[in-house]
Amino acid sequence: MNAPQTVTPAASDLSLDNVAAVVGIGQSDWRADYKSVREGGKPTDSYGYGAVSFRRALEDAGIQKSDVDGLIVGSPTSFERASELYGVTPRWGLQADSSQAIVAAMMAIKAGFCEVVALVYGNDQRSAKVQYGGPQAMGGGANLSYVYHAPFGLTSQGALYAMMQRRHMELTGATEADLGQVAVGQRAWAGHNPAAIMKDRPLSLDDYLSSPYIAEPLHLHDYCLINDGGVALIIMEKSRARRQGRKPVTIKTAFRYDLHGGSTTLRPRLMDFYHTGHKVVSEKVYNAVGFGPRDVDAVLVYDSFSCHIPFALEGFGFCGIGESGAFMRETGIGPGGKLPVNTHGGHLSESYMQGWAHQTEAVRQLRGEAGLNVPNCRNIQYISDVVGRVYSIIYGVD
Amino acid sequence: MAGPRLYSPFDKTMWESVAEGKMKIQRCEECGTYRYPPGACCPNCLSTEMQWEEISGTGKVLSWITYHKQYLPAYPAPTTVVAAMLDEGEILITNIDHAETKDLAVDRPIRVIYGDHPDGYRIPRFTLADGPAS
């Protein structure tokens, strides 16, 4: 018996579940900056919006900048330049989108690379006139689907979702009024959110249906806002977070599954609505937390376009495949509905912070500090499936 | 003359075939898998050996959209774009005469025709294979 024994590590040793917690959040003044930019102003640049948010997140967490030993920045800013400008000397860090940023923070903390990670996002997309469609569409270098079909007439990310929505309507009988539940519901949530850009602009279903089409079947109100702004979060190793004083919000679990086969010609969108990824990720995260879609108190969905919501509700099992129209109408996803969805107003009505403000809304709801609090909120699920990267993160409070 | 933007060296061969009115796509020489848009290797077996095959030009409608806002100089609104599954099993996305929009439906047969882009090159387009709906 001298042979070395194979030791299989316990599953908990590999798991990122319950390792990290959010202890601080901050954001820039979206409403004021939106107004300023519309009047031709340039309040600051992406780094500046990040700095405003970072400072507020540090204050919220009750820590000093010198306590930060990990830094993750959003995709509009350089990691190196942000480290320089923000005066932090991280032991570890990178640039990431919002979902990957949360997962990367969990990984780095678990691996012992750092204990206090600042996640800082700033984006001057409106004042910098970033183009999401047309000859100069952004993102084409990484995602060929954004640019490849321009000679044939297809451009803009909204058009790709319009293609999905048309097929979904044809296959399931869903109507434009069904989809309108999303824009109307989120606008109603935004009406309670003092930070929401569309706070004072109520939207009825009739308003929605009579608004112009952009890429039919999508209407103007199915499209996200384009605005400048920033968001920041402070994430800590959980036992340290408990000693910090502020009630920590635990990142209970997260998972990812990618679908890129045939993605330039929209195969995973049109043939699958990304449901293969939704299924794998939902099984994984619901198993990890020991409950299912019926037990989450609210769901936050990355909503560059409204139809993200019905596709996610179907894929994650909130309703059956093809049943999202009836589900949204009958269950209700707005204030007072049985399934609160995008309780901040989301990208459509609060602020287009590319998923980052969905993370801070999860924290607000679980702290009871949201614009309109979901009663007895214990667990919140975040879902995103941008360009075939399906993620879900479940946040909770003990 | 501005041609279509080339995203890989392989795009050039495809656009040359389109200019001849016989659009070709790549097919893996080792495993027979088609691929579009053109690229360096086979997504199934990673082989870089391939041949160019003319498409049958027939397929079925998967989805479509109509722009009511103009994004591209060559395509004033309203303009309709269709995604179709070619008989080869590859998806092709291009436009159709806007007047045919009202007759579109999922799975309706379409066929490829060739038209002119205002920038001075030819493109494959769609038309309904069985004429307008009765």
Ligand SMILES: [Zn+2]
């Ligand atoms: Zn092959």
